[in-house]
Amino acid sequence: MEALLEVILPVFVVIGFGYVARRVKLFDDTVIDGIMRYAQNFAAPVLLFTSIIKLDLAAAFQPALLLAFYSSAFVSFFIAFFAAHLAFDRPLTDSVAIGFVALFSNSLLLGVPITERAYGTEALAGNFAIIAMHSPLFYGFGIALMEWAKARGQGMARGALALQIGRTILTQPLVFGITCGFVVKLTGLPLPGSLLSGVQMVATTAIPTALFGLGGVLVRYRPDGDFRIIAVLCACSLVVHPGLTYLMGRFVLDLPVPGLRSAVMTAAMAPGVNAFVFANFYGVGKRVAASTVLIATALSIGTIWAWLHILP
Numbered sequence: 001m002e003a004l005l006e007v008i009l010p011v012f013v014v015i016g017f018g019y020v021a022r023r024v025k026l027f028d029d030t031v032i033d034g035i036m037r038y039a040q041n042f043a044a045p046v047l048l049f050t051s052i053i054k055l056d057l058a059a060a061f062q063p064a065l066l067l068a069f070y071s072s073a074f075v076s077f078f079i080a081f082f083a084a085h086l087a088f089d090r091p092l093t094d095s096v097a098i099g100f101v102a103l104f105s106n107s108l109l110l111g112v113p114i115t116e117r118a119y120g121t122e123a124l125a126g127n128f129a130i131i132a133m134h135s136p137l138f139y140g141f142g143i144a145l146m147e148w149a150k151a152r153g154q155g156m157a158r159g160a161l162a163l164q165i166g167r168t169i170l171t172q173p174l175v176f177g178i179t180c181g182f183v184v185k186l187t188g189l190p191l192p193g194s195l196l197s198g199v200q201m202v203a204t205t206a207i208p209t210a211l212f213g214l215g216g217v218l219v220r221y222r223p224d225g226d227f228r229i230i231a232v233l234c235a236c237s238l239v240v241h242p243g244l245t246y247l248m249g250r251f252v253l254d255l256p257v258p259g260l261r262s263a264v265m266t267a268a269m270a271p272g273v274n275a276f277v278f279a280n281f282y283g284v285g286k287r288v289a290a291s292t293v294l295i296a297t298a299l300s301i302g303t304i305w306a307w308l309h310i311l312p
Helices: 002-023 029-054 063-087 092-103 107-119 121-151 158-170 173-187 193-218 227-252 257-267 273-282 286-310
Strands: none
Touching: 002 029, 002 107, 002 193, 002 286, 029 107, 029 121, 029 173, 029 193, 063 092, 063 121, 063 227, 063 257, 092 121, 092 227, 092 273, 092 286, 107 121, 107 193, 107 257, 107 286, 121 173, 121 257, 121 273, 193 286, 227 257, 227 286, 257 286, 273 286
16 A cells, blocks of 8 residues: 555656646646646756766666566567457457557656555666667557558558668667667767756656646547457556566566566556557557547556555
């Protein structure tokens, strides 16, 4: 109960503030969208930039850590994808979007603050190692599969498909922030102290601003769609992904405790708003994606508490 009160609830209180502020019309959708644009397109990339330049790359990028998290994420994707396509007879493009919901955990907006509150700032190295590959890898995979599904029977050239995938990935602000961080880290480029101080000030606003904005965004979602698929997605996101990550990390790959915590806590987060953004961009599976983000975020209060008790 102490973990629930001191670690999880403060994060969801900030989300609740955003939700209530939008619900009582203190802010309209335009303001909430502006807050989210600032958080996701500017403050969060700055946060990732500062985190990468401070990372001990050799210690953070453990193959076992990445294998435990990402292999489990792709298992979660394919369970949801085949369930949607074969069991629920959804079109191939819908099934890709639905699978993407089970793939894309809210690693930054929820995973970072909850891990930090539970285990301290020093425990975040593994989180940032995962996040550094999160958007490029998952967006690349999701876009490639979706474009393949759309292009079936249309004879789209492979070069054009590859160009579309590359352009979409490289224009992601999070990817830009990560790339800049690696450039500075690997080249040893000196940065003025005054510049770093200003960058750090912006970075500290990323998480609370994003959590508040997330609460405001959730107001516009309504539980709707095929609740059988939504139940499968919630199970994949909140149980299958972190469960497989835990089993692999602890009993197969023998992850050190800090890495195991980072991998499981990142995997245990509900799908992020990006899952809905992906579905909305392609115009498929939108109701299922939006409903799952809302329902799984609420359910994750209990499941995160459970994982905090299971982890060493």
